[in-house]
Amino acid sequence: MSPIVTVGVDGSPESRAAARWAADEARRRAATLDIVFVREVDPHPHPYTTLYDPDKESSWAQTLLREIAAEATESHPGTPVTTRLLSGYAAQLLPEAAADSDLLVLGTRGLGAVAGFFIGSVGLPTVAHLNRPVVLVRSPEQSTAATPVDAGDVIVGLKLNRPADDLLAFAFEAAAGRSARLRVLHTWDLPPAYGVRPIAAPAGAEAELSRERSDALDAALRPWREKYPTVEVVCEAVIGRAAHHLVEAADGASLVVVGRRLRRTPIGARIGAVAHAVMHHATVPVAVVPHD
Incomplete structure (x- = not known):
């Protein structure tokens, strides 16, 4: 078909x-x-x-x-x-x-x-x-998308603890079809104890955790880079809230891609908090991709 x-x-x-x-x-x-x-x-x-x-x-x-x-x-x-x-x-x-x-x-x-x-x-x-x-x-009038629309990056938010092949396939295809750079954004937080006084994070802990996240992100994307060798990929592992960083990164992009887990709750299907926030606040086209 x-x-x-x-x-x-x-x-x-x-x-x-x-x-x-x-x-x-x-x-x-x-x-x-x-x-x-x-x-x-x-x-x-x-x-x-x-x-x-x-x-x-x-x-x-x-x-x-x-x-x-x-x-x-x-x-x-x-x-x-x-x-x-x-x-x-x-x-x-x-x-x-x-x-x-x-x-x-x-x-x-x-x-x-x-x-x-x-x-x-x-x-x-x-x-x-x-x-x-x-x-x-x-x-x-409401958009800050790149002009022409194919000129800006494609942004995708990724969680490392959940497989999201459908999400990454959509994002890589979108970037390839536009000859655009793909920015893969992963956000994380320090373990809770690091934010509670008077306990302080060990020296270098944040940098070490950041390297671990970046290495894990690179590993998750390695097969996708091989499948789409012409797509320039930029990986970013940053501390903070995913929705905030995605909306901030969206300015001037051609497309933002977010995931929605295919799950049922007692009150029916739902949109996750990150996707919901990006839909509300991003001023560029937003793709919501369902995945397992």
């Missing part, structure tokens, strides 16, 4: 930016660009909604889909483009629409508000439940 990049649109500046990003990504992957508009259906219409004309909205949505498809075809003539107008609940239909896709692209305003019908109860569950990578893209 040929690769597919799906993008959800609603006419907002953020969703148009997402459509342009998705078209570029489809071109890089030699994939089909699948453009989806979900027309929300109110299960409990208010009496005053009699002024609402679903036929007019459908007509407007079809026009929007044709317009975005035409822009994508003009920018990337060899990229196949399909469009779909769906009616129902976006939180349910978007994951279903992207079930066979390589990734789903959405527009975002940041700070947890995802554009248009992707706000709150739709956008976050989509990221949390879809077993495919989801990329969140801001409008040009």
